[in-house]
Amino acid sequence: MSEQIMTVRSLKRREAMAAYAFILPTLLGFLVFVVGPMLASFALSLFDWNLLTPPEYVGLANWEKLFSDARVGGIYVNTLRLSLMVVFSNMTFGLLFAILLDSKLPVLIRNFFRISYFFPYVVSAVAVSLIWTFLFNRDLGPLNYYLGLLGVDSRINWLNSSQWSPLAIVIADVWKNVGFYILVFLGGMQAISRDFYEAAEVDGANTWQKFRNITLPLLSPTILFLLVISIIGALQIFEQPQILTSGGPGDATRTIVLYIYEQGFKFFDMGYAATLAISLFAIILVLTIIQFRLSRRWVFYQ
Amino acid sequence: MTTLTETRVDEMSFTSPKPKRRIPWGSIVSAILLSLGAVVMIAPFMWIIQAAFGETARAFVLPPRWLPANPSLENFESVFEQVPYGMFMFNSVKIAVIVTLGQLITCSTAAYAFARLEFRGKNVLFMLLISALMIPGQVTLVPLFIVMRQLGLYNTHAALILPALINPFGVFLLRQFFMTIPKDLEDAARVDGANVFTIYWRIILPLSGPILTTLAILTFVTMWNSYFLPLIMINDPELQVLTVGLTLLRGQYGAGALGPIAAALAMAIVPVLVVFLMLQKYIIKSIVSTGIKG
Numbered sequence: 001m002s003e004q005i006m007t008v009r010s011l012k013r014r015e016a017m018a019a020y021a022f023i024l025p026t027l028l029g030f031l032v033f034v035v036g037p038m039l040a041s042f043a044l045s046l047f048d049w050n051l052l053t054p055p056e057y058v059g060l061a062n063w064e065k066l067f068s069d070a071r072v073g074g075i076y077v078n079t080l081r082l083s084l085m086v087v088f089s090n091m092t093f094g095l096l097f098a099i100l101l102d103s104k105l106p107v108l109i110r111n112f113f114r115i116s117y118f119f120p121y122v123v124s125a126v127a128v129s130l131i132w133t134f135l136f137n138r139d140l141g142p143l144n145y146y147l148g149l150l151g152v153d154s155r156i157n158w159l160n161s162s163q164w165s166p167l168a169i170v171i172a173d174v175w176k177n178v179g180f181y182i183l184v185f186l187g188g189m190q191a192i193s194r195d196f197y198e199a200a201e202v203d204g205a206n207t208w209q210k211f212r213n214i215t216l217p218l219l220s221p222t223i224l225f226l227l228v229i230s231i232i233g234a235l236q237i238f239e240q241p242q243i244l245t246s247g248g249p250g251d252a253t254r255t256i257v258l259y260i261y262e263q264g265f266k267f268f269d270m271g272y273a274a275t276l277a278i279s280l281f282a283i284i285l286v287l288t289i290i291q292f293r294l295s296r297r298w299v300f301y302q
Numbered sequence: 303m304t305t306l307t308e309t310r311v312d313e314m315s316f317t318s319p320k321p322k323r324r325i326p327w328g329s330i331v332s333a334i335l336l337s338l339g340a341v342v343m344i345a346p347f348m349w350i351i352q353a354a355f356g357e358t359a360r361a362f363v364l365p366p367r368w369l370p371a372n373p374s375l376e377n378f379e380s381v382f383e384q385v386p387y388g389m390f391m392f393n394s395v396k397i398a399v400i401v402t403l404g405q406l407i408t409c410s411t412a413a414y415a416f417a418r419l420e421f422r423g424k425n426v427l428f429m430l431l432i433s434a435l436m437i438p439g440q441v442t443l444v445p446l447f448i449v450m451r452q453l454g455l456y457n458t459h460a461a462l463i464l465p466a467l468i469n470p471f472g473v474f475l476l477r478q479f480f481m482t483i484p485k486d487l488e489d490a491a492r493v494d495g496a497n498v499f500t501i502y503w504r505i506i507l508p509l510s511g512p513i514l515t516t517l518a519i520l521t522f523v524t525m526w527n528s529y530f531l532p533l534i535m536i537n538d539p540e541l542q543v544l545t546v547g548l549t550l551l552r553g554q555y556g557a558g559a560l561g562p563i564a565a566a567l568a569m570a571i572v573p574v575l576v577v578f579l580m581l582q583k584y585i586i587k588s589i590v591s592t593g594i595k596g
Contacts, residue, residue, distance in 0.1 A: 029468030037445035
C-alpha cells in the first residue's frame with residue numbers, strides 16, 4: 001500500500017519535472033526578453049542615458065518632459081487620427097468587398113479575387129511602402145497620371161503636403177491590409193446560418209433589410225474583433241510613415257512609434273524613449289479595456 | 303413529404319407565368335467593382351516588375367509603361383554592385399527558418415505542459431504568459447535593445463533569433479489544440495510504459511500537423527517581414543536582412559532611383575508570390591483563422 005503511494009508520488013514528481021523542462025525555454029525567454037524589458041522600461045524612464053556615459057538618475061524628469069513636450073500632444077493626435085482613418089477605411093472597404101465576394105461566383109474567379117486581394121497582406125510593409133513611394137511621386141508617378149486622365153488635379157503632392165500625406169499613408173495601408181479584412185468578414189458572413197435569410201425572405205425582406213437586420217448584427221462579434229486588433233495595430237504604425245514620409249512634413253504623419261524610434265535610436269535619449277513607450281502601452285491598455293466593456297452592449301451572438 | 307413537393311413543383315410550372323428574363327444589374331455592378339479592385343491590387347506589382355526589367359535611365363516615364371521598352375538586366379546588376387543583396391536574402395532565409403523551427407519546439411513543449419501536465423504554478427504561469435499578449439511589441443524595443451547590448455549580442459543574428467523564439471500566442475494556439483486531443487490515447491500509451499517525452503513526441507506531435515503548419519506559416523511570414531528589430535539591432539550590411547536591406551538601397555541611390563529599387567523589390571516579392579501561390583490555401587487559412595494582424 002505505502003509502496004503504491006510512493007510510486008504515485010514519484011510518478012507525479014517526475015511529471016512535474018518533465019513539465020518544468022518543457023516550459024523552461026519559453027519561461028526563460030519570457031523573463032529575459034519580455035518581463036525584464038517591460039520592468040526595465042519603467043526603471044529606464046527614471047534615468048537619463050545616451051548609452052555612452054553612465055545612466056544618470058533624474059527622477060520624474062522624463063515624465064515632466066513628456067507632459068511639457070509640445071510635440072507629443074500633436075503626435076498623439078496625429079497618430080490617433082491616422083489610426084482612425086486607417087481602421088475606418090479598412091473596415092469599410094473590407095466589408096464592402098466581402099459582401100461583393102459573398103455572392104454566387106465561379107470557384108475559379110472567386111479564388112482569383114481572393115488571391116489578388118490577399119497577396120499584398122503577406123508582402124512586407126517595407127516593400128509595400130517602397131512601391132508606393134514611387135506610385136505617389138508627384139511629377140512622374142502613375143497615380144497622379146491616371147488621376148489626371150480622370151480629370152482630377154494631377155499634381156497632388158502626396159508625400160510632402162500636410163494635407164495629403166496622411167491620406168497617402170492610409171491608401172498604402174488599405175492596399176496592403178484590406179485583403180485581411182475582406183477574408184475575415186467573409187468568414188464571419190459564411191458562418192451565419194442560411195435559415196435566417198430564408199425566414200426573412202418568406203417575410204418579404206429586401207436585400208438592405210436582410211443586411212441591416214441579419215448580417216450586421218450577427219457580424220458584430222467579427223466587427224468587434226477586427227476593431228480591437230486593428231486599432232491596437234494601427235496605433236503602432238511605423239514602416240509606412242518612416243519610409244513614405246519620414247513623419248513629415250513637420251509632424252503631419254509622425255506616429256508615436258516613429259517618435260519613440262527617433263528619440264531612442266537617432267538622438268539616443270533612452271530614458272525619454274522608454275517613457276514615451278510606456279505612455280503608448282498605457283493608452284493601448286485603456287483602449288482594450290474600454291472596447292471590451294463596450295462590446296457587452298452592442299455585440300450579438302448567434 | 304414527397305407528394306407535397308411534387309404538387310408544388312407542378313403548381314409552379316403550370317400556373318405561374320414564365321419569369322421575365324431580367325438583367326441582373328446587381329451582379330454586373332458587383333463584377334465590375336470586384337474587377338476594378340483586382341486591377342488596383344495587381345497593377346502596382348506589374349508596374350514595379352516592368353520598371354525592374356527596363357533601362358535604369360528610363361524607368362520613370364510618362365505615360366506609365368506596363369511592359370519594358372528595351373528589356374535589360376542592368377537594374378539587377380547594379381543592385382548586386384551596390385549592396386550585398388545575396389547576403390540579405392541568405393540572412394532573411396536563415397533567420398526565418400531557424401526561428402520557425404525553434405518556435406515549433408519551444409511553443410509545442412510549453413503548450414503540451416500547459417495542456418496536459420500537472421505542476422505547481424501552472425495556472426499562474428499560464429496567465430502571466432497570456433497577459434504578455436497585451437504588451438505591444440514596439441513598447442519593449444528600447445529596453446530589449448539595451449538587454450542585447452549588455453549580453454554582447456548587438457549586431458549579431460542571435461539578437462534577432464533569441465527573442466523571437468518565445469511566442470506566447472503560439473503557446474496559446476497549440477495548447478488550445480492539444481486540449482482537444484482525446485486523453486485515452488495518452489492513457490493507453492502510459493499503461494504501456496511510455497514516458498512524457500515519448501507521448502509528446504510520438505502521439506501529440508503527429509496528431510497536430512495542421513496546427514503546427516499554421517504556427518510555422520505565421521512565424522515564417524512574421525519573421526520574413528520583420529523590420530524594426532533588425533533596423534535597430536544590426537549595423538553591419540553583411541549581416542542585414544532583406545527588409546532593411548531594401549531601404550539601404552534607397553540610401554545608396556536616393557528616393558528617386560526607381561530602376562534598381564524596383565529590381566530589388568521584384569527579387570524580394572517574386573519568391574514570396576511563388577510560395578504564396580503554391581501554399582495559398584494554407585497561408586490564407588492560417589492567417590485569417592488566427593487573426594494575425596501585420
